[in-house]
Amino acid sequence: MSIPAKRACDACHRRKVRCNSRQPCVNCSQAGLSCTYDAIPQKKGPKGSRAKVISELRETQKLSDLAHEVRNYASPPRSPTYARATNLLTKELIEGCTDCFFLHMYPTMPILYREQVQQTVLEMGHSMDAYCLITSLCAFMLIQPGITLKTSSLIDAPNGSITNPKLGTLLMEEAVRVRKGYDYIENPTINTCITSFFLFASCFGLNKHNSGWFHLREATALAQILGMQDESTYAYENSIETSRKRRLFWLLFVTERAYALQKHRPLTLQAAIDLPTVDPNSPGSLTGFIHMVNLYRPFDDTFIGLWNKSRTDCSPFTLARLQQQLTEALPPVLNTTESQAADLRTSQQWLRTLVWQLSIANGFLSSTSPDTSMTFRFPIEIAKDLVAVTSQFSKQSMEVHGIGLIEKLFDVACTLIDVMSCVPLTTTPTTSSSPRSSSPQRPQNLLAALLTLISTLRGGESRYLPLIMVKIRDTLPSILNALPQDLACKMVGGGGGGSGDSSVESSPYSTPPFWGGYSMA
The missing domain is CATH 1.25.40 (Serine Threonine Protein Phosphatase 5, Tetratricopeptide repeat)
Structure with a gap:
């Protein structure tokens, strides 16, 4: 096909070679370039190396093609790469893991409410954030030793078996994979932060400490993005959400210090907000949780610096x-x-x-x-x-x-x-007479x-x-x-x-x- 107004194509014009004004022209066909006529004619300038121009044109077109591919993958919800696995999370498994969490883990991790978890389960069908939270929660509970789940959903295990690391690992990998399908970093929620914490705890239980450290730092970074380290953040939210967010901050505070001591890591969180309020009449009293915070509170940047040998004073x-x-x-x-x-x-x-x-x-x-x-x-x-x-x-x-x-x-x-x-x-020394x-x-x-x-x-x-x-x-x-x-x-x-x-x-x-x-x- 010829161009109505005879002129050189963009590539031939850039290379300063004769063009037969077809589409594609002979020169572009031989050089393997896209033949376009989009450029606006410019004043003539000094001639350059034709080989260099071809390289620049190929590089530009390569970058354009890569950008096009990235845009195609930029809508992950429609991409099968991040599609949720079917039949991996059953209602029975979710209920078993949730019951075990509130029976055994809630006193030391008071960051979820049962009603809130039930609502999150209902939102899993249309919310990837909700799906990843429930998946990571189940992964964490399945990897915990010493807990018995009354469910038939375990892999290679009978009904009423103890927790199952094989299925827990699959759920952890599922949460990580699906999470890549939405921009949870730019638009985090408190559930996003809790998901990172559960992923850390799962990796810790599996002895995957590099991955665990990554997810713990991810959780503390998301907490700071949400402003959990700033007391003023808690002044304009409802009491339930405020309480949950405050507890999450202090849980991350304690966890980060324990892990910093275990693995010689630096700290990111400081004791900058008030402690959660203890209700002595509530069956879910936070007394034990606050005791744990007070145990780790003296281990500040100074001590961690001495422990990590970055300080000598x-x-x-x-x-x-x-x-x-x-x-x-x-x-x-x-x-x-x-x-x-x-x-x-x-x-x-x-x-x-x-x-x-x-x-x-x-x-x-x-x-x-x-x-x-x-x-x-x-x-x-x-x-x-x-x-x-x-x-x-x-x-x-x-x-x-x-x-x-x-x-x-x-x-x-x-x-x-x-x-x-x-x-x-x-x-x-002992008073024993034995x-x-x-x-x-x-x-x-x-x-x-x-x-x-x-x-x-x-x-x-x-x-x-x-x-x-x-x-x-x-x-x-x-x-x-x-x-x-x-x-x-x-x-x-x-x-x-x-x-x-x-x-x-x-x-x-x-x-x-x-x-x-x-x-x-």
């Missing part, structure tokens, strides 16, 4: 005061649920262990210090307190907290092993009690006992003969296998090798 006075704060953070009697109490008491002793580790790393400990928290034997006292409190809790009240609680027990046990390898193994060899206060017996507890919690025997076995063999091999026979056999049987890596380096927490150069007599 550490002082023994600061650490001794922090130990005192942790000791006084919880009342003797906790007006909470049993599962909350288990989490609080375990976290308290774990935090005391971490502060002690920082004290010895900076050379602040002394065998003659009048402050027991600044002595080498303090981890034995911590283990004694931890064994005493955990003996009061049921197995289920501890298992509902998943791998996170087991890791805290593991860290206290590893620190105790290090101390036992460097201090005389004598009985700690012989020293059978005293529960002996470090060997405290260690045996902790290892027994870890081995009985679901996920502890397979993942953490092999790691402890390696640590004992490397650090304190003589203690193996002092352990109960059944526990020693279990540890020997799992010493080289299990689902966890059998190297101390793979441990989520490992006491730093800072023992050299200190006398612990």
Whole structure:
């Protein structure tokens, strides 16, 4: 086809070559270029390299084609790439996971209301935000150990089985995939932020810590976009939404600090808003939740900087005061649920262990210090307190907290092993009249009690006992003969296998090798 007004096409004009004014012209056909006549004639200018012009034209057209493809994928709701999987979320599964959440997890994660969840389920058909929230909630509950779901929707598991990580992983991947189909970052909601939190918790339970860290930072970033760190944000919303948003902020606050201590990460959230209000007449009292916030509140940027070795201005006075704060953070009697109490008491002793580790790393400990928290034997006292409190809790009240609680027990046990390898193994002060060899206060017996507890919690025997076995063999091999026979056999049987890596380096927490150069007599 010829052009009515004979003139060179855009490409030939740019290349300064003769054009036969057809469409496409011979030159464009041979060069593999699009032949257009859209350019407005310009004044003649200096000639350039024809090869360079062809390259520029091809690059421009390539970019144009890519932009066209991006625009085609820019409407994901109509794209099959982000279509929701059918028959993955059943009504029975949603109800089972929701019931388990409010029965077991709500006291420590009071960020959802049952009525609000029911309304979100109704919105799943037309709201991707609602669909991703419910999918991530179910994923989180399925990955949690120690919870029994009365449903037939589990993969490779009978009705009434414990939670199922295989299906939980599929749901987590489904939420991540579908979420890419809408711009949740530019237009976030509180449900968007909760979804990121549940994705973090799911990754944590699956030991996928890089993905977990990403989703936790995503959750804190979305919280800041929503203004949760600003008290004025809460002045113009209804009371229910305000309460839920305030609780979510403090849950992220606590979670970020715990993860920062575990994985040596920086902080993003600060204690900048008021705590949620506690209603003493409400059955869903927030007393336990606020206790947990107060436990982690002293661990600010200064401490995390010292812990991550980005700061060096550490002082023994600061650490001794922090130990005192942790000791006084919880009342003797906790007006909470049993599962909350288990989490609080375990976290308290774990935090005391971490502060002690920082004290010895900076050379602040002394065998003659009048402050027991600044002595080498303090981890034995911590283990004694931890064994005493955990003996009061049921197995289920501890298992509902998943791998996170087991890791805290593991860290206290590893620190105790290090101390036992460097201090005389004598009985700690006690009023007991029993012989020293059978005293529960002996470090060997405290260690045996902790290892027994870890081995009985679901996920502890397979993942953490092999790691402890390696640590004992490397650090304190003589203690193996002092352990109960059944526990020693279990540890020997799992010493080289299990689902966890059998190297101390793979441990989520490992006491730093800072023992050299200190006398612990």
